Amino acid sequence: MMDDVEICTFIEPQNGASYDEQLAFAQATESLGFHGFFRSDHFVAFEGDGMPGPSESWTILAGLARETSRIRLGTLVSSATFRHPAVLAIQVANVDAMSGGRVELGLGAGWNEREHAAYGIPFPERRFGLFEEQLRVITGLWSAEGPFDFVGEHYRLDAAPALPKPVQARVPIIIGGRGPSRTPQLAARFGTEYNFFAYGHEDVAARFAEVRAIAAAEGRDDLRFSLATSLGHGIPLPEVAAQVARARDAGADRVYLQFLDHRDLGYLERVAAEVLP
Numbered sequence: 488m489m490d491d492v493e494i495c496t497f498i499e500p501q502n503g504a505s506y507d508e509q510l511a512f513a514q515a516t517e518s519l520g521f522h523g524f525f526r527s528d529h530f531v532a533f534e535g536d537g538m539p540g541p542s543e544s545w546t547i548l549a550g551l552a553r554e555t556s557r558i559r560l561g562t563l564v565s566s567a568t569f570r571h572p573a574v575l576a577i578q579v580a581n582v583d584a585m586s587g588g589r590v591e592l593g594l595g596a597g598w599n600e601r602e603h604a605a606y607g608i609p610f611p612e613r614r615f616g617l618f619e620e621q622l623r624v625i626t627g628l629w630s631a632e633g634p635f636d637f638v639g640e641h642y643r644l645d646a647a648p649a650l651p652k653p654v655q656a657r658v659p660i661i662i663g664g665r666g667p668s669r670t671p672q673l674a675a676r677f678g679t680e681y682n683f684f685a686y687g688h689e690d691v692a693a694r695f696a697e698v699r700a701i702a703a704a705e706g707r708d709d710l711r712f713s714l715a716t717s718l719g720h721g722i723p724l725p726e727v728a729a730q731v732a733r734a735r736d737a738g739a740d741r742v743y744l745q746f747l748d749h750r751d752l753g754y755l756e757r758v759a760a761e762v763l764p
Contacts, residue, residue: 493522493741494731494762497563497715498749501529503537506547512749513551516558519759523559524551525593525743528566531602545578552586560586563682563715563743564593564663567617568608572624573644580629580653588654593661593682594621615669617641622660622677629653661713671698675705680741684715685734692737713741720747721754724761731762 496516500509513524528544531537544562551560560582565575575592583590596618597603603610611617620639628635631649663682664670674681681698685691695712702710714734718727727744734742744762746755 492731492735492739495523495525495559495741495743496521496755497525497527497743497745499527499529499533499745499747500542500547500749501527501537502532502535502747503539504542504749505539506542506550508749509542509547510551510554511752512746512755513555513558513560515752515755517555519756520763521558521759522741523561523591524555525559525561525563525591528562528564528569528593529599529602531599531605545575545582548590549582549585552582552589555586555589557589559589559591561591561659561661562593564595564661566597566599567594567621568597568603568610568614572621572642573628573647575621576625576628577651579625579658580651583653583655583658584651586654590653590655591659591661591680592625593663594618594625595662595664615673619673622662622673626660626677629658663713663715667697668701671701672705674698675702675707675710678710680711680713682713682715682743691734691739695738711740712738713743714739715743715745717745717747718758721751724757727758728762 498512516524526544530541544565548560579590579592596614600610620641624637624642627637628647628649634646635644635649636646637644659679660677661680661682662674662678683691683694691714716730731742
C-alpha cells in the first residue's frame with residue numbers, strides 16, 4: 488500500500504457481469520495485493536445492454552467470501568431503499584461469518600429513481616429519515632445483548648432475536664455522499680468511514696476537513712476517510728498513481744479505484760504494478 492493508504496478495487500456489475508467474471512476480478516484483486524474488493528449495488532445498467540442482467544450484491548459477496556481468503560469485501564454502496572434493515576443485518580452477518588470476518592457494509596440513501604420504478608421498489612421523495620432508521624436498526628441488532636425492539640416512522644421490530652451476530656466485533660459501516668451536513672452527521676453517529684466520490688480536481692482535503700469538524704462536534708475523533716475515483720476506460724497509469732497520491736495528501740485512509748471494465752485483468756495488473764509496492 489502506498490504509504491499505508493489502503494487501496495481497493497471497485498466495479499460496476501450492473502452494466503453487465505456474470506458471477507464468474509466478478510470472481511475472476513476479485514481473485515485477481517487478492518492475488519495482486521490490493522486491500523479489498525467492492526462492488527456497486529444497482530439493478531439497471533447505466534451503460535451498455537447490461538447482459539447477462541443484474542446480480543444481487545450480497546448473494547455475490549457470499550460466494551466471493553468462500554472463494555477468497557484475505558481481501559475485504561463490501562458494497563459501495565447499498566441503497567437503504569432496497570432491503571428491510573433487519574433482513575440486511577442478517578445477510579451481512581451471514582456473509583461476515585462466511586468470510587471469516589472480512590465484510591464491510593456501505594450504505595446510502597439511494598438516488599436512482601429509474602431502477603426503483605423498473606422493479607417496483609418504493610422510492611420516497613424524502614429518504615434521510617428512512618436511511619437513519621436503517622442505521623439505527625442494523626447497529627442495534629448487531630449490538631443488542633438480548634431481544635431488540637424498535638419503533639420508528641418506517642420500521643417496527645418486536646422482540647427481534649438480534650441474531651446472528653457478525654464475526655467482527657464491529658462491522659465497518661461506510662457512509663458517503665455529497666450532502667453538506669446530514670450525511671456527515673450520520674457518518675459520525677453510525678459509521679466507521681466517510682466516503683467521498685471525487686469528480687475531477689475537487690478540493691478533497693477541504694471536504695474532509697468539513698466532515699472532520701462535524702464528526703468532532705458529535706464527539707468522534709476516530710472516523711476514517713476514503714476517496715473513490717474513477718479510472719474511466721483505462722486512463723494512463725501515471726495518472727492513476729497521481730490520483731492515489733492526491734488522495735493520500737488530502738488525508739484519505741483508503742482509496743477505491745473504480746474499474747469500468749472488469750474484464751480487462753491486464754489493466755488491473757498494470758495498475759497494481761504502478762500503485763502498489
